[in-house]
Amino acid sequence: MMASPLYRKIAQQIKQEIEAGNWKEGEAIPTEKHLSEKYDASRVTIRQAVKTLVEEGLLKRIQGSGTYVSEKKIEHNIYELESFTEEMRRLNKQPVNNVMNFQMIDPPMHVKSKLQLGEEEKVFYVRRQRLVDDIPYVLEDTYLPVRLFPDLSFKVMSGSKYDYIEKEQGKKIKESFQEVIPILPDSDIAGALGVQETTPILKIQHYSVFQDDTIFEYSENYFKSDEYKFTLRAKRPN
Incomplete structure (x- = not known):
């Protein structure tokens, strides 16, 4: 041998x-x-x-x-509707939200369709770099209808979006619908995540709804594949 x-x-x-x-x-x-x-x-x-x-x-x-x-990858359960801030706090980590872009815009057609917006409706577009210990973990592009969140601010988005929605606005979040896609990042995304453009990452497109089924957000999140792994539990039918 x-x-x-x-x-x-x-x-x-x-x-x-x-x-x-x-x-x-x-x-x-x-x-x-x-x-x-x-x-x-x-x-x-x-x-x-x-x-x-x-x-x-x-x-x-x-x-x-x-x-x-290497540090152990964060295990993200895609069946749990949990914000990045909530997830990091649960893991005893202190998250930081670096708001890279905050503006009111006319939404792109695919966003207008996902949010079921009227012809003249505007959205807040927010790009956030989500960091822990100065290391970027996630890049998030979020679109929120102005009519639902007229007082949304840069300061709010520097904190927890879901804390603002549930604790300050008193609204109940029901669920989200997610699609996971492996991609190669463009130069802007790669730069924000601190990876090479040749490094595969995971993109999650999702929209979320209130208890009355009103769609209140559409987001495109980019996850570093060396920091995250995604899990789900599958059961055989009875």
């Missing part, structure tokens, strides 16, 4: 260090020189071991910065 290459053995040892918690999530890994001395191997071998773990997702390279131990 052929023995495993040295780089694979070293990769396995590094993996054990991560699993044991000796290398913490989000921390930079030791230098090639340090690892070369630690494992008594050439830098070329160390480089190959690290490359293997990057491909497995246990390590991640950040351009211009270095190589880090």
